[in-house]
Amino acid sequence: EVQLVESGGGLVQPGASLRLSCAASGFTFSSHWMQWVRQAPGKGLVWVSLINRDGSSTTYADSVKGRFTISRDNAKNTLYLQMNSLRAEDTAVYYCERGGVPGGFDYWGQGTLVTVSS
C-alpha cells in the first residue's frame, strides 16, 4: 500500500526556519517525481515545488523561490522541504504527493500544518 506521511509542521515566528519531511512507503520512491502543495486555512490548493527522480532538477513557485528548498533522500525514501525566512502568508497545510501518472499526482499525504505567527 502506498503511503506518504508528512511531519515537521508546527508554530514558528516570522523569519524562522522549518524543515518538513515526507516518509514514503509501499512503492519504489526513487522512480517517481515528487512535489509539495500547500493549502492556507479555508483557501485553495497552491503548487509549491517539484523534484525529479534523482533530485538533480527542482522547480519552485515564485512565492517561495529563494526561501524554500526541496530535496530528497532516495536511500531513506524521504522527501524534504526546507523553509527559511517564513512569513505569515506561508501558514498552510503542506501536502506531499507522488507523481504517478502523466502530468498528475496520484497519491497524497495527510498533510502537516505550518503556522507562522508572532
Place this chain on the structure above:
Amino acid sequence: QSALTQPPSASGSPGQSVTISCTGTISDVGGYNYVSWYQQHPGKAPKLMIYEVSQRPSGVPDRFSGSKSGNTASLTVSGLQAEDEADYYCSSYAGSYNYVFGTGTKVTVL
C-alpha cells in the same frame, strides 16, 4: 503563475449532471494535455479523479469525465450522488516543470 479560473460553486440534484470549467491560457491548459482534477472532502487530502485531460485512475467511477477545448478544461460529474459533494480543483502543467492549480469549485448536491 496565475491560478486557473474555476466557478466558485456548482450544484445539482441527485441523478443530475454538473459540469465545472477550468480556464487558463495557452501557457498552461491550452498548451499541454496535462490537466488533472482533484476532489477534496472537508478535512481530507485531495484525491486524483482525472489526469491527462480525460483519463480516470483505477477505482474512480466512470460518472466522472474530463475534456478540454482550447484554454478551457471541464470536469463533468454525471448521476450525481451525495458523496460527490466536495471541493474540486483542476491543475495543469505550465511548462518548465511548473504546475498551477485552479481556484476551486464547491459542488453541492441539492
